[in-house]
Amino acid sequence: MKKIGIFTSGGDAPGMNACLRAVVRSAQFHKIKVVGIKRGYEGMIDGDLIPLNDRSVSGIIHRGGTILGSARSKRFRTEEGMKQAYKNLKAKKIDGVVAIGGDGTFRGATEFSNKFNIPFIGIPGTIDNDMYGTDYTIGYDTALNTIVEAIDKIRDTASAHDRLFFVEVMGRDAGFLALLSGLASGAEGIMVPELQSDVKGLVKNLKKAQKKGKNSSIVVVAEGDDEGGAMELAEKVKVGLGDSFEIKVSILGHLQRGGNPSCFDRVLASRLGFAAVEALKSGKSNEMVGLVNQKVKHTPFNKAVKNTNKLNKELVEMAQVLAFCDNENN
Ligand code: F6P
Numbered sequence: 221m222k223k224i225g226i227f228t229s230g231g232d233a234p235g236m237n238a239c240l241r242a243v244v245r246s247a248q249f250h251k252i253k254v255v256g257i258k259r260g261y262e263g264m265i266d267g268d269l270i271p272l273n274d275r276s277v278s279g280i281i282h283r284g285g286t287i288l289g290s291a292r293s294k295r296f297r298t299e300e301g302m303k304q305a306y307k308n309l310k311a312k313k314i315d316g317v318v319a320i321g322g323d324g325t326f327r328g329a330t331e332f333s334n335k336f337n338i339p340f341i342g343i344p345g346t347i348d349n350d351m352y353g354t355d356y357t358i359g360y361d362t363a364l365n366t367i368v369e370a371i372d373k374i375r376d377t378a379s380a381h382d383r384l385f386f387v388e389v390m391g392r393d394a395g396f397l398a399l400l401s402g403l404a405s406g407a408e409g410i411m412v413p414e415l416q417s418d419v420k421g422l423v424k425n426l427k428k429a430q431k432k433g434k435n436s437s438i439v440v441v442a443e444g445d446d447e448g449g450a451m452e453l454a455e456k457v458k459v460g461l462g463d464s465f466e467i468k469v470s471i472l473g474h475l476q477r478g479g480n481p482s483c484f485d486r487v488l489a490s491r492l493g494f495a496a497v498e499a500l501k502s503g504k505s506n507e508m509v510g511l512v513n514q515k516v517k518h519t520p521f522n523k524a525v526k527n528t529n530k531l532n533k534e535l536v537e538m539a540q541v542l543a544f545c546d547n548e549n550n
Contacts (some may be wrong), residue, residue: 221487221500221501222252222253222313223254223313223315224243224253224254224315224318224500225255225256225310225316226243226255226288226318226319227256227259227260227263227318228240228289228291228319228320229319230290230292230322230324231346232285232347232359233345233357233362233402233470233477234285234347234362234479234482234485236358236489237277237281237285238280238358238481238486238493239492240256240272240277240280240381241491242489242494243493244272244362244495245274246279246498247495247497248274250497253271254272254273255269255271256270256272256288257479258270258288258289259288259289259291260288260289260291260292260297260325261293261301261328262293262296263288263289264305264309266310268347269312270306272392279327281490282333282480282486282528283360283403283481284371284477284478284479285478287337291546292505293328294327297328298529305332306338307450313339313467315339316338316340316500317339317340317420318493318496320342320358320438321342321343322344322346322357323351325509327521327525329521330506333505334506339503340431340505340521341499341507341508341509342422342521343509344357347360347362347390347391347393348397349396350528352525352526353366353378353510353512353517353519353524354422354511354517354519355510356475356484356488356511358481358485361483362482363390363476365467366476366479367472368404368405368514370387370475371401372405372440373489374470375438379470380531381433381436381464381467382435382466383394383468384426384436384457384465384467385437385467385468385508386453386468386469386470387406387439387440387441387469387470387472388450388451388468388469388471389441389442389443389472390468390472390476390477391442391443391444392414392443393444394413394442394444395411395413397442397476398411398412398415399532399535400537402438403538403539403542405438406543407421407439407440408425408434408438408439409422409425409438409536410431410439410440410536411440411441411445411447411453412442412445412531412536413442413444414533415536417446417530418458419456419457419460425540425544426465426543427461427464429544439453450469451471454467454485469492479490488511492510495509496509503518504518506520507519507521508524
């Protein structure tokens, strides 16, 4: 392994820069050259490649986003796009690639690497935490903290005006961000795609809580919830609640993806970046490096993309107990 390429792809996540820094510096330590591929697979196709060294990644460990840029590439799904990408990698004599991204990124990498015989090592970078083979994805912890800070602020105004707020958070088809942020912010309702939503039950709980003197409430809704996003859910709940609560909706949107990475994400990103270079050096290919029970673990791409990380559903029940302390039997 003499020269490796590195790119960030899919939705950016805080900590991607810290990871890039770790890869570049670990490689340099082993006298392996590094080429940065701009805008993910798009830059690979366009030949948008830049040499990187320890100096080019200085001062970025604390910065959100990704200095390489990111994209979701449609062209890379075509035969032509892949061929062009291969040509560009070969022209630069790149003999291994590190991909930082989510499952879409690893799907592309698997197909490409099987066709053209270039080893790829993946590092999970997405705020959604939906990757199998790691307890945490890079960016998830920061996004969680951003969401909790936002909900705390919403809580202030909700209680000042006796309002019921529906707060929609990202996560695509996964409810990790909704569950953990809801738990940490003491939400009265948490709606996640992994569990069938019970609108009637939610209305009942909110009514009971109001009777007990709770004048404001927060319901955290995952964007992928089966009842729809926060807007749809608010409409449905309004039908059941009538005028007893003034309802407001807040969709947090892309602010959840930005900001300086948390300490946790910087350490995770550094460990996985370091591990990815070790993996390429030892001849591994088509594997994702993740952190399981605090240890670096390697998972083949096809296993990582076929499976999903399971949500701890017991935490949803626990959040309900803590929000309402309501036991039908007493
Ligand atoms: O995968 C990260 C993520 O932020 C998801 O939570 C969200 O559904 C999606 O990306 C949004 O993608 P885009 O920025 O392309 O709209």
